[in-house]
Amino acid sequence: MLQYVPALIIGFAFGWLLQKAGLTRYSKIVNVFRFTDLAVLKFMMSAMVVGMIGVYALKDLGLVSLVGTMPTYIVGNLVGGLIFGVGMAGAGY
Amino acid sequence: MRVIKLLRKSEWSPYLGGALLGLLAVLSLAFTGRLLSGSGGFETLGGSIVQAVSPAAGDNIYWKFVMPAGIGWSVFVLLGIFVGALVAALAGRTFKWRAVSDDQWIRIFGPARWKRWLVLFVGAILLEYGAGIAGGCTSGLAISGGLQLAPSAFLFIMGMFMSGIPTAMIFYRGRY
DSSP, X not given: OGGGHHHHHHHHHHHHHHHHTTTTSHHHHHHHHTXXXXXXXXXXXXXXXXXXXXXXXXXXXXXXXXXXXXXXXXXXXXXXXXXXXXXXHHHXX | OHHHHHHHOXXXXXXXXXXXXXXXXXXXXXXXXXXXXXXXXXXXXXHHHHHHHOHHHHOSHIIIIISOOSSOHHHHHHHHHHHHHHHHHHHTTOOOOOSSOOHHHHHHHOXXXXXXXXXXXXXHHXXXXXXXXXXXXXXXXXXXXXXXXXXXXXXXXXXXXXHHHHHHHHHHGGGO
């Protein structure tokens, strides 16, 4: 069980941040698709930019290696994204 | 004192939240060798439920190799997400029990419970199914993949907006 403690901590921080940014609310999610509230994009892009800098800095220092679990299947990624988008805009989560 | 005040604030700037999430992803990779994930837990948890109910139906390639069934890392992350969001809502005093959870929805589609729950149920199925095909969700593929500059993440984001925008247009019609 002890090996899952970091998972709980990471999840806790993740949930905390999503809640505080308001991304657990239907209106925040759906409004990004209506272009009336871009909080989702602001959140995602800030996370990606900070993450990119941090991860690549650590990688170039030789401290971490990238997680190679995101293979590119053009059709799969795109079709999955298309189905996901319908669900996301409807459900709002 | 300022930290406590910030923790009690009901809403943070999305830039701050996002930047901290990016930092969390970096720390997660540095200390655990994993990045963030959200939807994977539902798939592995679903796999273990199916295998418990009907071993024959659960005996397939998907739950054996693609998303091995079992209660592991990602399920605990999900548990943490739930508790973290709950504590954040309590700390910000925004916690509330509601059947239809959003004011905007009530304003536009009315307070009918079945409408919201139906759309939520079907939408969540599509969401998880799409994430399964693409290989991740907004966190596991778009953010974790995007910050490693994986092309799949950007294809996924593209698809997400290509279908999300027309879906919102259909739902909101004249009020888009």
